[in-house]
Structures are given as structure tokens and as C-alpha cells.
Amino acid sequence: MSEKIIAILANGNRINHDLLKKILSNISIIIAADGGAELCRYYSIKPDYIIGDLDSITKETRKKFADTKIIFEPDQNFTDLQKALRFACTLKPDRIIILFAFGKRIDHSICNMLIFQNYRENIPLDIYDGFGKMELYFPGKYDLIGKAGETISFFSLEPIYNLSLTGFKYSISNKIFKKYFIGISNIFEKEKCQIQFDKGKLISYRVFIKDDIPCHTAI
Numbered sequence: 001m002s003e004k005i006i007a008i009l010a011n012g013n014r015i016n017h018d019l020l021k022k023i024l025s026n027i028s029i030i031i032a033a034d035g036g037a038e039l040c041r042y043y044s045i046k047p048d049y050i051i052g053d054l055d056s057i058t059k060e061t062r063k064k065f066a067d068t069k070i071i072f073e074p075d076q077n078f079t080d081l082q083k084a085l086r087f088a089c090t091l092k093p094d095r096i097i098i099l100f101a102f103g104k105r106i107d108h109s110i111c112n113m114l115i116f117q118n119y120r121e122n123i124p125l126d127i128y129d130g131f132g133k134m135e136l137y138f139p140g141k142y143d144l145i146g147k148a149g150e151t152i153s154f155f156s157l158e159p160i161y162n163l164s165l166t167g168f169k170y171s172i173s174n175k176i177f178k179k180y181f182i183g184i185s186n187i188f189e190k191e192k193c194q195i196q197f198d199k200g201k202l203i204s205y206r207v208f209i210k211d212d213i214p215c216h217t218a219i
Contacts, residue, residue: 002026003026003028003093003094003095004028004029004091004092004093004094004095005026005027005028005029005093005094005095005096005097006027006028006029006030006031006088006091006093006095006096006097007023007024007027007029007030007031007096007097007098007099008031008032008033008036008081008084008085008088008096008097008098008099009030009031009032009033009036009037009039009040009045009047009098009099009100010033010035010036010080010081010084010098010099010100010101010112011033011034011035011036011038011039011056011080011100011104012100012101012102012103012104012108012109012112012129013100013102013103013104013129013130014039014042014100014130015099015100015128015129015130016130017043019130019208020043020099023097023099023128024045027097028093029048029049029088029091029093030045030046030047030048030049031047031048031049031050031051031084031087031088032047032049032050032051032084033051033052033080033081033083033084034050034051034052034053034054034055034056034057034080035052035056035057035080036050036080036084036100037050037057037061037065038056038057038058038061039100040061040065041060041061041064041065046065046068047065047068048068048069049068049069049070049071049087050065050068050069050070050071051070051071051073051080051083051084051087052071052072052073052080052083052084053072053073053074053075053076053080054070054072056080071083071087079111079112079115081098081101081111081112081115082115085098085115085119085125089121089123093123094123094124095123095124095125095126096123096124096125096126097125097126097127097128098112098116098125098126098127098128099127099128099129101113101116101127101129102127102129103129112127116134116136116203117136117157117158117201117203119136131207131208132205132206132207132208133205133206133208134203134204134205134206135203135204135206136201136202136203137195137197137201137202137203137204138201139197139198139199139200140196140197141194141195141196142194142195142196143192143193143194144188144192144193144194144195144204145191145192146188146191146193146206147188147191147209148188148189148190148191149187149188150187150188150206150207150209151185151186151187151188151206151207152168152186152187152188152204152205152206152207153183153184153185153186153204153205154181154183154186154195154202154203154204154205155180155181155182155183155184155202155203155205156177156180156181156200156201156202156203157180157201157203158180158200158201159176159177159178159179159180159199159200160176160177160180160181160197160199160200160201160202161176161177161197161198161199161200162174162175162176162196162197162198162199163175163176163177163181163195163196163197163200163202164194164195164196164197165183165186165193165194165195166193166194166195166196167188167189167190167192167193167194168186168187168188168189168193169186169187169188169189170183170186170187181202
């Protein structure tokens with residue numbers, strides 16, 4: 001049985017159209033976070049839901065998606081991306097991906113990064129941009145399947161304990177980072193590498209190889 005994957009489209013920078021088609025090729029449900037509906041219209045993508053306070057949607061887009069389910073959420077204590085993510089979790093997907101989260105206003109990009117960092121659901125969550133894919137890891141042991149020479153960065157915005165990176169060019173064994181961790185541009189030396197840590201949250205960013213979409217992490 002195939003995974004039930006939900007894509008949330010925010011309203012950041014555009015990406016290559018062919019790459020977007022690859023990313024969305026196995027998507028079950030598309031949710032536009034308010035102004036994300038404008039990007040749906042630009043890319044000729046029909047969203048299943050549009051959610052938010054609807055202050056960033058033109059009349060033309062509302063008309064274009066007249067038969068799309070619209071969920072009006074006026075609460076200004078949450079961003080439209082937060083509303084879309086919260087709604088996506090209620091649909092019980094196997095995985096959630098977010099697109100167009102970064103770019104344009106830097107305050108929006110920082111906000112979306114903090115939303116990603118503070119995500120605590122059990123549903124795997126990834127963010128794609130035009131250059132690669134970001135994944136969030138909770139304490140545990142993970143196998144990462146890749147290609148020799150593939151570039152991957154790791155970082156943590158909080159303390160991380162007993163971190164090990166195995167099979168990469170720059171390996172780490174059972175290290176503690178009491179404030180944060182930055183590991184930019186590491187490299188797969190094997191097709192199967194491993195990360196492990198006991199406390200904290202780790203973020204990876206895998207760079208696309210000629211628009212190939214990296215496979216998901218195996219626990």
C-alpha cells in the first residue's frame with residue numbers, strides 16, 4: 001500500500017516547474033496555506049483544501065478554485081502555515097511535506113523555520129525548496145540511504161547529546177553539543193550511512209543531485 005502523503009504549499013519563492021512535478025508525483029492531498037493558492041494557480045495545480053485568513057488570495061484565484069474546499073481560519077495567533085499543518089495532522093497522513101516555505105520576507109522564513117523546529121507530532125515532516133530537502137529527526141537511530149558523493153548538512157538549534165554520524169566524510173562519535181550544532185556540507189561516503197543521538201532535535205538538508213529527489217529516511 002502506498003504512503004498517504006500530504007503536501008502543504010506556502011507562499012515563498014517559486015521553484016523549477018519540472019522539479020515541482022517530481023516532488024508532487026506521489027502526493028495524496030494538497031493543502032494551500034492561504035497565499036499558497038496563488039502559487040497553485042501559477043503552476044496549474046488544483047488544491048484539495050485552501051486554509052487561512054484568506055487575506056492573500058485574489059478574486060481570480062477564488063474563482064479558479066471555486067469547487068475547492070475552503071477553510072476560513074481568522075485566528076491571528078497562528079500563521080497560515082501553522083493552521084495548514086495542524087489541519088494536515090488531523091487527516092492522519094503517513095508523511096507531510098511543505099513547499100515554498102522560504103524566500104521573500106525574511107521574517108516569514110525565520111517564522112517557518114521555527115515552526116519546523118518546534119514540530120512535535122509523530123508524523124514525519126519534510127521541507128523542500130528549489131535546491132534540496134530538509135528533514136527533522138527526534139532522538140533515536142536512523143539509516144540514511146543516499147549516493148556516494150551526495151552532499152548533506154546537519155544542524156541543531158538546541159543542545160544535542162551523544163550525536164554520532166557514521167559513514168560520512170566528516171564523522172562524529174558520541175559527541176555532546178551544549179548550545180547548538182552546525183555541520184555544513186558533509187558528504188555520503190557510503191550508500192547507507194547512519195545518525196544517532198539521545199536528546200535534542202537534529203535537522204538535515206540534502207542537496208538534490210541533478211533534480212533527483214532524495215529517498216526518505218529509514219528508521
